[in-house]
Amino acid sequence: MLGDRSIVHMDMDTFFVSCERLQDSRLNAVPLIIGGHSARGVVSSCSYETRYFGVRSGMPMKQALRLCPDAKVIKGDMELYSKYSNLVTEIANEHAPMLEKSSIDEFYIDISGMDRFFGCLQWTTELSDKIKREAGLPISFGLSVNKTVAKIATGEGKPLGRIEVPATAVRPFMNPLSIKKIPMLGNATFQILARIGIRKVHTLADMPVEVLQRILGKNGISLWKKANGIDNTPVEPYHERKSISTERTFNQDTFDVDMLRRLLVSMVENLGFDLRKENWLTSTITLKIRYSNFDTHTRQKRVAYTSDDQKILEVISELFDKLYERRMRLRLIGISFSGLVRGSYQIDLFEDTPHKIALYQAMDSMRMRYGKEAVTRAANYTPKPR
Template sequence: MTPTILHIDMDAFFVSVEEVLDPSLKGKAVIVGGSPEGRGVVAAASYEARRFGVHSAMPIARARKLCPHAIFLRGAHKRYSEFSARVFAILEHYSPLVEPMSLDEAYLDLTGCERLHGPAVATAQRMHDEIRDTVGINASIGIAANKLMAKVASEFAKPNGCFRVLPDQAARFLAPFPVGTLPGIGPKGVQQFRRLGVRTVRDLAALPLEFLEEVFGEWGAQLHDKARGISHSPVQPREESKSISRETTLEEDSTDPQYLESVLSYLLEKAAGQLRGEGLRARCVTLKLRYSDFKTVTRSRTLTVPACEDHILFATVVDLFRKLFTRRTRVRLIGVGLTSLTREALQQMDLFDTPARSAGRETLYAGIDRIRTKYGFRSILRATSHNEE
């Protein structure tokens, strides 16, 4: 049986929620992510703001210059989470196999559901209309035989539509498009491919597997498959995390250890916040570095006692970094992973620690998590943290 996979992406989700709550915003240039005088980055922009070149992850100061007449909103994570829960409740009526990727994005496996719901395209359209009529949010839905092609298809469905790529047409469909059409290939990757004479997916597909593996290492085999529209990644339903990781590709490759540690600090805070949010602790901490030559290295350390506190986890990952990193090659990607998760409540205490100090730190982290839940993750960060996401 040929799989039927959907990729559902809420259009300008944060902005759409704000428009539902305040209909006067519709049709206007709206930017969520901070005030025009403040720091930070754009979390979402309405299509009216995008016409001026504003996009997600752009510094707020840059967005203000491009679109000075925009309405800037700080946003509220709690509201967005509530709307997201309503959307996911609808998706789960159609299939138990729903894999959340973020508040506003998910994969859904409809394989074998035609007898229950009817043809895939009609089902996707009905799902789209139910989200719009019930929640008030527009969605773009891609339909294909695997997650890779479903995600590509959803880009062609934007804004506010459904688009299907037939299983036997995947490679032919991808071939003429720019190589950056493939998920996971960003602007820096596009530039590197151009230096190799690769501009389209067809150009990439023409490169031998051996060459791709020589140039890109373990990523080479993935590129070889992606260029042909091949993906074997299953849709994995929501369940208790077995691992938590955060990684980011840097805007510019770097050999600056202080800068790299500040990015690592930010990523660790995000991972540890999720860990505490799920009531978990980690026994193992992993550092991941990918260099400008695409060589990837990892180092791990097992803790004596499982931990969820930022200061313990960060001290571990930064020690791994300082022992691994050399200035000889620039770093392209940096990440942190937390594994061997457990609900054990044992806490790590140093020689001079006391139960009172330990309880105080627990209260501190609980307070930090409450503030982030109410005002957003970036509302309170370690002084050492730098957001590169």
């Protein structure tokens, strides 16, 4: 069964940097950092010239500039990156039998059975060359039996990597790697496993799965499977989402402004979590209210691409103050995010601190494990009766 599938993972190399260099050739070979200009900012992306000095994505800007003081810092342009991302997606979609866009700069393709008509490696190489030729962007790919191994292969081959890992080579390829190479294995999990001597994939793969389950719960089973090259996750067909929204119709019409504001906080937190979970950023925020006489009004505001709850809440509060003008009861309130582009939480927060990014990641991790209501702002917290 392991060899029945042929899954490609493609990832644009230093995508943000490559987009900026397409716009301005003077940036070629220049040490380049994409991120916040302030000392409190975070590195969103960086060129290989800066990585030579130890600069990495997610690093505090102050530390990055200390390591590479000659680096040129660019704030970043999500609209530009989205344009090139859509171009690459269109090229891939023209040829791929089944494509899943997993983020702004990477996607999976299921080409199972292609070997009967056309060599999988040859097909993937030709698509990679076409993207490089028509979009001008460098790209790496991994080809293997499932998503996990293909993604790891892409990472091992960067930059401009083209690695095929057939079914018979999965374990030999995976075994010597650090467990940090396994997708979705974060630093906290790494520290837990490292303390019991598990640092290499082969050690993790050879552990009794029952032991890992006792230590890490369900995640232990998932990591054991990945370490053994087992991943049956399907490639989901790509459909571009236009918007994400939620609304609440009240059982009784209300003009309790304090309750309405608490409700808006809860709605933003839930939608913001959905944005980050699905790797979306929004550029248009819309608030809708409906009065008791059924008059419906909306207001919207364009913002820099974001998935930051706090920034969105500030906009929603502003829209609510402008929109709720009558002293009349409301029967419905709703929020909508549109103008979506693919991108992760770190991509958006060019001016945020590593502490804030870590906080949001920790909160989202708790929601993923225990549900959306697991953590909320104190202003929105209502103790449940015992």
